[in-house]
Amino acid sequence: MTHYNVERWTRSGRLTVGAALAGLVVLVLLPAFASGLVIDKLTTLFIYILLAVMWNLLAGYAGLVSVGQQAFFGVGGYLALRLVDAGLPPYLALIAGAAGAGIAAIPISTFALRLKGGEFAIAMWVIAEVLRILVMFDPLVQGETGTSLLALNAYDPELRRNLTYWLGLGGLALMLAGTFWLLRSHIGAAAQAIRDDEDAAASIGIDVMRIKQIIFVLAAFGCALAGTIWLASAITFLPRTNFGVQWTVFMLFMVLVGGLRTFEGPIIGALIFFLLQEVFGNLGVWYLAGLGVVAVGFALYLPAGLWGSWQQRSGLQLLSVNVVLRKSGQSTETP
Amino acid sequence: MSSGPTTDQPMLEGSGIEKYFGAFRVLKAVDFAVAPGEAVGIVGPNGAGKTTLFGVLAGALPPSAGTVRFAGTDLTGTGAASRCRSGIARTHQVPRPFLGMSVFENTLAAARFGAGLGERAAADCAAEALERTGLMHHANRPAAALGLLDRKRLELARALATRPRVLLLDEIGGGLTEAELNLLVALIGQLKSDGLTIVWIEHILHALVRVIDRLVCMSAGAVIAQGRPEVVMADAEVRRAYLGGGVA
Numbered sequence: 285m286t287h288y289n290v291e292r293w294t295r296s297g298r299l300t301v302g303a304a305l306a307g308l309v310v311l312v313l314l315p316a317f318a319s320g321l322v323i324d325k326l327t328t329l330f331i332y333i334l335l336a337v338m339w340n341l342l343a344g345y346a347g348l349v350s351v352g353q354q355a356f357f358g359v360g361g362y363l364a365l366r367l368v369d370a371g372l373p374p375y376l377a378l379i380a381g382a383a384g385a386g387i388a389a390i391p392i393s394t395f396a397l398r399l400k401g402g403e404f405a406i407a408m409w410v411i412a413e414v415l416r417i418l419v420m421f422d423p424l425v426q427g428e429t430g431t432s433l434l435a436l437n438a439y440d441p442e443l444r445r446n447l448t449y450w451l452g453l454g455g456l457a458l459m460l461a462g463t464f465w466l467l468r469s470h471i472g473a474a475a476q477a478i479r480d481d482e483d484a485a486a487s488i489g490i491d492v493m494r495i496k497q498i499i500f501v502l503a504a505f506g507c508a509l510a511g512t513i514w515l516a517s518a519i520t521f522l523p524r525t526n527f528g529v530q531w532t533v534f535m536l537f538m539v540l541v542g543g544l545r546t547f548e549g550p551i552i553g554a555l556i557f558f559l560l561q562e563v564f565g566n567l568g569v570w571y572l573a574g575l576g577v578v579a580v581g582f583a584l585y586l587p588a589g590l591w592g593s594w595q596q597r598s599g600l601q602l603l604s605v606n607v608v609l610r611k612s613g614q615s616t617e618t619p
Numbered sequence: 620m621s622s623g624p625t626t627d628q629p630m631l632e633g634s635g636i637e638k639y640f641g642a643f644r645v646l647k648a649v650d651f652a653v654a655p656g657e658a659v660g661i662v663g664p665n666g667a668g669k670t671t672l673f674g675v676l677a678g679a680l681p682p683s684a685g686t687v688r689f690a691g692t693d694l695t696g697t698g699a700a701s702r703c704r705s706g707i708a709r710t711h712q713v714p715r716p717f718l719g720m721s722v723f724e725n726t727l728a729a730a731r732f733g734a735g736l737g738e739r740a741a742a743d744c745a746a747e748a749l750e751r752t753g754l755m756h757h758a759n760r761p762a763a764a765l766g767l768l769d770r771k772r773l774e775l776a777r778a779l780a781t782r783p784r785v786l787l788l789d790e791i792g793g794g795l796t797e798a799e800l801n802l803l804v805a806l807i808g809q810l811k812s813d814g815l816t817i818v819w820i821e822h823i824l825h826a827l828v829r830v831i832d833r834l835v836c837m838s839a840g841a842v843i844a845q846g847r848p849e850v851v852m853a854d855a856e857v858r859r860a861y862l863g864g865g866v867a
Contacts, residue, residue: 290727310623473724477725479719480718480719480720484715485700487677487679487715488781489734489735491699505704606721607723607727608721611722
């Protein structure tokens, strides 16, 4: 019998991972050379990339379009505040807060994932609003007034900046690697099958609810981690800001512009968004409206996004989550 | 074409299956059973409830009443995924490929989840399903690039990759040329002699009779005749159902 090999790594894939690891080393060492301003800006960029990759994981790879991911962004920050208040060291609390939001996503998933399409999207927004209101009842948060993570003031400002930067870099690197690994596993294949046709996926033995739950919880944890890193860099916690729907608008924009359903696209989208934010960020409401118009324009006229379209045209893929079947010739070996 | 089916307990059995869509009664107390290794054909006019019966047997649709048993075990309350894993595979009348994945990835997922195989074994199983269905040369193409006929082949390949014990085929032969149909009939006959239990909904009777042991005719949500194909097709009620006259 002819035997086949499944190829998961391409040459360009190996090169890309090598380059990314080299880039990671440079970024880890960067605080020794770069100014505080650069470090702060890069921390913000890491948050954007993390958010974009998480939204793409959810919507692009599992077909779960959510407009309520700010729920986890906010809950992560809130739990971190609560844990610091309970005496946990701040940076540990930031990680534990994100993990707590990931755990909170499990019960939320059991009812949110019963809904489909637009109903799921809107339900997530409602959940985010409900959670925001609940958090505002906590005396620690003081309603609309909000609070600050004052415990971070105990650190020397430069050390604090660098620790937050490393937390953002480490969190992003781990989440990128973890997401890539998950998407290339059979779980990722199942998620894509569910995205393409849920009933057909069930008909070949895929436990639709369980797979959706895995993706949902991972994306919730990633958004919550972005929320705690944001809290560490902004210090203040304002329910209206941390639970703001603008986070989801940003995610949507980055993913649609960069390229839904590609691994690299959201990273490109986050870079573009970061630059736009630098140039137009002070224009307020008009800037947000402009983002919305551009995102809708991409959805209508360039649905594959910049990276996706370029990929279709050039045929080049840097990081593929797909597998290729190769004939390995005659063989007597049995697997 | 083969020795008669065994008369032990049925491989797959639906008893007293009722199905309502709203107030509309699509299945009326249908009793259906297929013996291990048997091949059964189902015919009937459009709207007879054939595909709905498949949905109930495969777990995609919960019955309004009745039970579904597989190899003696009651599976009525279970969903499509667990039924597939226990050995019931189906193809869809209108192909439902995973369009964002390659042809091979479609079957690989089926082997991985439906057959519960490890990574290497799943790859071999998926490749074998592609070879049997003549799709190997398309393995690394996107499923979205396939035409209708190849999508039908992919339906069959994906179902086979789940390593089923019962295969439910829903109009897999429609739209094929005579030569393609001959290949398909040969393949299904081969699957039957491999020991697979087969239920095949098909309008193309001359293809059906080359494989099946027994023919079931459905009309207006009920089984109106079953038995040897030539006897069923000669039945007065079957002729009436096909040619009209009774229920519009």
